[in-house]
Amino acid sequence: MNNKDQINFDNDFDKQLLRWFDGDLHGAELTDFEADPRLIEYQQIGEQSNKITVPSVNQDSLLDKIKTEIKEKESVETKVIPLWKKLASIAAIGITIFAALTLFSSDISVNSHHAIQLSHALPDGSQVILNSDSELEYENNFTEERTLNLDGEAFFQVEKGKSFTVVTDEGSVVVLGTSFNVLSRDGVFVVSCKTGKVQVASNKQSKIITPGERVRFTKGQVSAVEKINPLKIDNWTSGESYFERAPLQEVINSLSHKYDLDIDLPSAYHGKLYTGSYIHSDLEKAIKMVLVPMGVEYSIDNDKVNLH
Amino acid sequence: MPKPSKEQKFNALYSEWVQPLFRFIYYKAQDQSLSEDIVQDTFVKFWDKMETVGEGKEKAYLFASAKNLFLNKIAHDKIVDTHMKTQTEAIVKSPHYDLEMTEFQQKLNEAIEKLPHKQREVFLMNRIDGYKYREIAALLDISQKAVEKRMSQALLALRKLHDKI
CATH class of the missing domain: 3.55.50.30 (Phage tail protein beta-alpha-beta fold)
Incomplete structure (x- = not known):
């Protein structure tokens, strides 16, 4: 008797069915079992479910993220360094920065003109959509620093990783991995957060905003954080x-x-x-x-x- | 031959296990970015613990650790199975399946999505990764009997599809 509502472990068919799905039936036992008409339905389930494709990860980019996070964690574990060594290393950093500035000063600059919107992929995988008449600039070593300059308006979708900084004339924005909008021109600085957490600083005042919040600085003065519709923050990109x-x-x-x-x-x-x-x-x-x-x-x- | 460095060893284990681990979490979570985050956290944690994990125990460690991170994550975010069945998730997921699906395939996909995540992971680990019940039991740290029970329940639920069509 085949009870449809319950798989009975004492039932030979069901026992064999389980073993069949485990690839554990062989020889005559397998031949006999596969001749059982009750199997047809399960066969279809088995075959069709084998066809399901499951997404996969981009393993290289994920490995980069993992390595970055490991490095970052290790650098946070600070060590006590004697003062003279510290001074020596600061001097060394100074020299390196100077050398870097003179040797590799070629910046990357992206401009959008009137009536043109640009979508730009940053070297770390983050995405920027640049509104009309705006300018974005970053250095060659962007993946190490994740700092860029913006004049105008842009919507950012930031890949997870170490801090990501947007510097504008009116103030700066620091995030870890999120999406947010920055408008900085004509003396106005407005930052809206769509996902994640965003730290906004201007003129020594700093605010942290969360999804659906907007902060506005007018002539360097911060106004209260306001609630807005997070779904419409990047409407201008469409x-x-x-x-x-x-x-x-x-x-x-x-x-x-x-x-x-x-x-x-x-x-x-x-x-x-x-x-x-x-x-x-x-x-x-x-x-x-x-x-x-x-x-x-x-x-x-x-x-x-x-x-x- | 020189002994491989920690990084070389890590890279080799990463290449070997990243996709299976990702699928393992994906079966439960049914969410690409959540699953990626968990795999990322798993390997970051593994880097710290590598020296303490015995030779040959790495796979078990990685799966156990990913599973715990997933459970902490759902406990933390209170995202239970219901969250994973929202409209947006379904839309995001659809391109991964064949474009031209028969009615049966479609129903089957839906039914698999609706299985409790414990049954779904056992069923898909068996079907997609081709793991034996014994291997699934080791990876999930449960008995083989428990795996067989979950598989039976999954099969029973999916078997009912035929009655509906």
């Missing part, structure tokens, strides 16, 4: 810039860099906050999307947008 309670001036600046425009925002509108988005594919629609909800009257004359 053709539509999204803003949540952003000063209208910042939105106008963003439009200007995107479409290469020249817009003066009358002082009456300074301090107004905008929530919404504009598209990257149509100038007139984009302007409409920003200015109409804010009640700003305007006219477009060639590439000049006049606000009234």
